[in-house]
Amino acid sequence: MEKVYVIGAAMSSFGYYPDRNLVESTRDTAWDAIKSSGIDPREIGFITASHMGRGGTFGQRVFAQLGLSGGTIINCENACASGGTAVYLARMAIASGVCDMAMVIGAEKMTSIQGFIPPDPADYNGATGMVIPAGFAMIARTHMEKYGTTKEQIAMVSVKNHRNGCLNPRSQFKMPLTVEQVLESKIICDPMHVYECCPTSDGSAAVILANEKAAKKYCGKPVEIIASVVLSGAYTDRPDRTMSELSTRVANAAYKEAGVGPEDIDICELHDPFAITELWHYENLGFCKRGEGGRFIEEGKSEIGGQVAVNPSGGLLSKGHPLGATGVAQVAENFWQLRGEAGERQVPNAKIGMAHTMGGPVTGLDAGACSMQILKV
């Protein structure tokens, strides 16, 4: 198998942009990524497009506008794990020798659709009120009862990610928050406050991948993808609401492939649609033991400069969460961080990074799909 590297990345500003044409803005992001890599775009042999809201031939529509309409373009989806899945497929295409260079685009325009994820009549969890925030509120409540996690500790996740978001020019929010402000904000689903939930977002992201030969030709400091995993689960797999069996299984597979452990990760962009989710994933991904997520955030271990900088970009909570773009933007953030190009939010001496998404079904109890990339400079 060929080694695979990231050699270019771009993202649009994330936010509330109802007047932005998604195909045109994603075209601009794709072009920014191409320019950042210095490649001849006609050499791109394989393209994956991650987009939930309107699949069909979204990728083809974007690339037709760049005059790059002739190659293999695959539109793929795995709910909120769509972007990570698109990176997985593009890496597989290069690793298996299908092409020398591939491109991944991810995009979503959530402001244009009222009720972005419509209820499925066959979804009994939805029918009984177990929508996503309710599921994560139950996880929070159980974690608090089982491990003594406090509402202040959960709020600290949002405070940290909003602090990081203030340092990221492309973040949806530049809004410093205190624990008190979070806990005084509106309750969405007890014990979860609105400032502990990710926003509705529009935006796009793109990365360029290359095999070793092409990476050496075009890139002075390529970032290798040393592991890429996509696995699935069913919420019934999970014996205990305070853990994501799937995220742990994916992380263990990725650590094995990469030959590293959680103690080696310097920067991690993980899936934080809610503050409790990030705290939960400290444990699921092995950064701390079960039940210690609350102390992990309280002791500053997930801050920039801490044991592992979690969501230095601002994460879904502050940077925003345009579903199809998220996993691609996470890999872009890793690219910038590992190359020392992350500006004010730069994690010092970052050598090994991680991107992690999880998505669907609409139960909040465990994910249907989970993706992970581990990257190294």
Place this chain on the structure above:
Amino acid sequence: MEKVYVIGAAMSSFGYYPDRNLVESTRDTAWDAIKSSGIDPREIGFITASHMGRGGTFGQRVFAQLGLSGGTIINCENACASGGTAVYLARMAIASGVCDMAMVIGAEKMTSIQGFIPPDPADYNGATGMVIPAGFAMIARTHMEKYGTTKEQIAMVSVKNHRNGCLNPRSQFKMPLTVEQVLESKIICDPMHVYECCPTSDGSAAVILANEKAAKKYCGKPVEIIASVVLSGAYTDRPDRTMSELSTRVANAAYKEAGVGPEDIDICELHDPFAITELWHYENLGFCKRGEGGRFIEEGKSEIGGQVAVNPSGGLLSKGHPLGATGVAQVAENFWQLRGEAGERQVPNAKIGMAHTMGGPVTGLDAGACSMQILKV
């Protein structure tokens, strides 16, 4: 690269089934395919799911019901080429050594959604009335004017495919038609009649793919995928409305990969959402010269027993066209035909087969995506 074989296949009956639960019926089709192959389903290392109507984690929902929820599942889309794209990805996973066996499912429930492909406000073709039937009606009109193709010749495509559909137990229609009946049916978009358009369909299909070692272990008569291609286009690429530049480019790439030519194809399941489309593809895929599609059907060359049996299953026109299922069902039909298991519709001595889909954008002028598999027993 590993050789890749089809070792099992299944499809549901296609038709109008508004009361059928799509996840449950697709689960049953998946299980039928597993049983047909005799494999231990826990050995399936990679799954692709082709579904347009409700992407998200559709594949995960299906496989959770089979207790097979742990592996890599990718939901993919390329409009009407989704099923062929899903086969392409699963073949790539095996060819590159990611897994020994993979499974592809495709499914759609079009009766549950009013206006299955909603208009895109940014689609100027749609806004000006250039919906899919209008685009193909223009192709028909131009073909008639340029080459003298007659409305009777176009109708003959539908007559043939409905005759074949009568022989297929899983076909949506078992309705013999005459040329007169077709031409007396309601005009949808002049010169196109309702009996020259595919129906709204529900249904699912599944195939099991394996590398050489697993194929030999489980299957007495495996069918090799000797070419698999997915390419993209933009309607602006097409210099002449009477040809699909994209389908021709895909066919040429597939012929090259397979080391065969159009004269070697014994059976071809091609994309016939409209009668004119099949006639057009006789030329696009190289079965006859430009402009000779009308004569090709009139002389019976695309009949079972003719030069190349086109759409012996009944095709989209008669078997039905549940979008995500279509490309997978085409590969299933090839599997049965090449193994001599196609019952009353069996093509005599079929050794080499083809599956071809094209899809999106909603212009009818040329496709955004096109897939092809060439198979050999």
